[in-house]
Amino acid sequence: MNTPATPTTPERTLPFLALGGLFEADDIAAAARVIEAAGAPGGNFFPLPEENEFQAAFAAHEGARAAVAVNSCGTALDLCMMVLDIKPGDEVITTPLTFICSATCASARGARIVFADVDPATLCLDPAAVEKKITPRTKAIIPVHFAGLAADVEGFDAITKRTGVPVIYDAAHAVGTRRHGKRVGGAGKASCYSFQSNKNITTLGEGGAVTTDDPAFAEEIRRRKTFGFVYGPQLRVVTTGFNYRMTKPQLAVGVTQTAKARRVIDAKLANMKRLSELLAGAPGLILPAGLDEDHGAHLYVVRLDSTRASFPRERWQAHLKTRYGIGTALHYPIVWSWEAFAEVDHDRTGCPAAERACREVLSLPVFAQSKPEEIEYLAKSVRQSLEDLK
Ligand SMILES: Cc1ncc(COP(=O)(O)O)c(C=O)c1O
Structure with a gap:
């Protein structure tokens, strides 16, 4: 072993940055604009119209019919488990090579976590390994687009077709990811994105979104993230929900960040x-x-x-x-x-x-x-x- 006996000062330092993307003057201006407007007479921090603008821009960016903004990817996964009604007695299959919440979103609802192996070449969950672990109790599959490389979407589509088990993608790493040239935001039942600080786009440090091609699923997520509210001439509360909303300055920054993704x-x-x-x-x-x-x-x-x-x-x-x-x-x-x-x-x-x-x-x-x-x-x-x- 030829490690130098006396430590030498490194020629440079290359830190592992905690900000994964670029946060620039237009992002700062977007946040400042809504903060200033909120402070003016009659102003407020209600999320419209920024929420609609951001959701439309992000859905388009990821090639999905709908996007619902939430306050983290962890929350996005929790909401998907809720809407799929994951409960004790159910099994949810995911990858062992992931951040904790790809698994605990399901165990938090009482389900058994079943790990299946990754493809050693891509490090993404392997559909063939998943197949071997499917039982009548399997209620969802959660692959991760690891590091930004798309999982085998067609392989998982085939499993859903054969078994009916829905796939929720953990897309925390996957802003802008495509599979054979096609954006992956509409894949499976839904995808959960993260805008936490070290991701390629960030909404002031925390944030997330659920994207889906299923409008009914998007509506269920929307309700659950806002106390179960259904807006209309008269406000209704139709289900148990929570407050998992993003703030107005975050949404405004989401628009500028998506534009530069x-x-x-x-x-x-x-x-x-x-x-x-x-x-x-x-x-x-x-x-x-x-x-x-x-x-x-x-x-x-x-x-x-x-x-x-x-x-x-x-x-x-x-x-x-x-x-x-x-x-x-x-x-x-x-x-x-x-x-x-x-x-x-x-x-x-x-x-x-x-x-x-x-x-x-x-x-x-x-x-x-x-x-x-x-x-x-x-x-x-x-x-x-x-x-x-x-
Ligand atoms: C694979 C994966 N899933 C989920 C998350 C959770 O994202 P968030 O911090 O937005 O809740 C992360 C965060 O780094 C992640 O890497």
Whole structure:
């Protein structure tokens, strides 16, 4: 092992930014405009017309018939589980390679979480693995468009056609994602997006949306997110609902952020492709699959091939930071490793590809604003760091 005995100061620092997209003067102006208007005589913070504008713009951006704005992707998933009436005795199938709420949205309603394996090439939930876990109790399937790469939408459509089980996509990583050139917002029963700070668009740090091609489903989500209200000459409350609304300044920023989403994704994707070119053939690294025009470019996730590396991923991650000033992130520890799962009824059998991937993945700092020389430094440092630890 040739790690230098004395630590050297890194040539640069490349932090893993907590702001995933671009937040610019037009976004600040949009928020300021509604805040100022609310403060003027007779002003208010009621969400119209910004809510309608944002929902129409976001639905169009994702190729769906409808979008319902909510205050997070976690909330969006909760609402979908509610509308599907997920309850104790039901089973919901999802991927182990995900953020906690893709699974806990269902367990929170008393359902058993059934994990199925990912496709080792794409790291997205594998329809063939899902098929093996379907039982008469299966009430929903929740694939994730991992890192911005679309899951196998046709494979899941075929499962729904054969079994009737609805698919709710966790599209937290998937603003702008397409599958074979087609935007994925209308896929399955619905898709749940996130506009939290590290996503490619953000609505002031938190936010989400449910998109769907089913107007009745959209209406149910709309009711549940606003106390069960149905507006008309007389307000009615038709179901148990909650208040999961986005605020007016967030909605105004949603419009400007959606307008620039393509620019963010294109710039980020170009940087990701360049990094892949520079890392091609690096011994012991597995580069991300599917970085073509359809990719939503949320994360650049490499894998340290555990069949070849003589050191653990954590050691590599720490070395990148201390020796090269490179910040990284882990997406994700396997979801059932969180303590909460001790109390969650789940089936984790038969997921070797996800278990291996979760030990190997590391997200590198690639952003829309990364400069060519930063991408070059990143590639050079990644290669050198692997050499250092050999
Ligand atoms: C795959 C996935 N699903 C859901 C979420 C939750 O999103 P939010 O923070 O908007 O609730 C995240 C957040 O990072 C995520 O990565």
